[in-house]
Amino acid sequence: MIEDLPSDVAVADGMLLAGYFVTAPERLAGSGLPRTARLVTASECLSDRLSQDGAWFATVREALAACLLFQLPAQARLYALLVPSEHAGGFVADIHAAGTDEPVLLAHLNGRGGGEPARKVAEHGHELGWEVLGYDYGLLHSWLCNDLYDDGVLSLGVGTNDHGLLPDREAAERVAAWANARGDTKPVTWFPGALIEWDTPIESRPGPATTGTEPSAPQPWWRRILQLQVY
Incomplete structure (x- = not known):
């Protein structure tokens, strides 16, 4: 069970849970x-999410x-996005400016969600790294999808790990401040966020029975999800 996993992450005070999501690397x-x-990533520009x-x-x-309603790839995992409290205001302001419906994000980031504190959330997961995100009309953009990576490496000396994430909060804070000072990105308020992963398989809707015939090329998992969605 995911709730039984040990933790190897220490969450600093002042971190807020934005919400949970499910995706595959x-x-x-x-x-x-x-x-x-x-x-x-928590960005919809670079990954497909349940x-x-x-x-x-x-x-x-x-x-x-x-997840029980969908057929997910074996690599799918549960993630949480945590945001430093001092950066939540810009995130929330962009949601309100967009006029989009984000009940989970708004409830958590405004402190009305009644959910778990960020420290408790991370007790059962491990931190993968940090990224820099910005909200724009229903989508979370990443600094990676805004052509900032090469400039960030050259200007700030930052690098990413095997998951495409920044190594720590300090690096993410510097990238966010640098991106906000530029005029050539999406018109968003860039903020740092930490990703927590529960590295255990997720139970999902089983796939169709095999017939012994040669399998066809696999479809993208987001297409399988759309085909199997239950209304």
């Missing part, structure tokens, strides 16, 4: 991007229950 390669076969009435879940229980 993606291959990332291209000009101006770090090369990795295991990208993990989505049912929005991509965010308020609790672990809600996320795992939703």
Whole structure:
């Protein structure tokens, strides 16, 4: 069970849970991007996420229950996005400015969610790293999808790990401040966020029985999810 996993992360005071999401690591390669076969991000621009009435879940229980309705790849995992409290205001302001429906994000970031404190959330997971995100009309953009990676490496000397994430909060704070000072990105308030992973398989809807015939090329997992969605 996910709730029984040990923790190897110490969450500093002042961190807020934004919400839970489910995704699988993606291959990332291209000009101006770090090369990795295991990208993990909260940005919808660079990864496909389980989505049912929005991509965010308020609790672990809600996320795992939703997974039972879909066929997920074996690599899919549960994640949480944690945001430093001093950066939550810009995130919330951009949600309000967009006028989009984000009940989970707004409830948690405004302190009205009644969910678990960030320190308690992380007790059962481990920190993968940090990224820099910005909210724009229903989408979370990443600094990686805004052509900032090469400039960030040259200007700030930052680097990313095997998951395409920054190593710590200090690096993410510097990238966020630098991105906010530029005029060539999406018109968002860039903020740092930490990703927590529960590295255990997720129970999901079983796939179709095999027939012994030669399998066809696998479809992208987001397409399988759309085909199997239960209304």
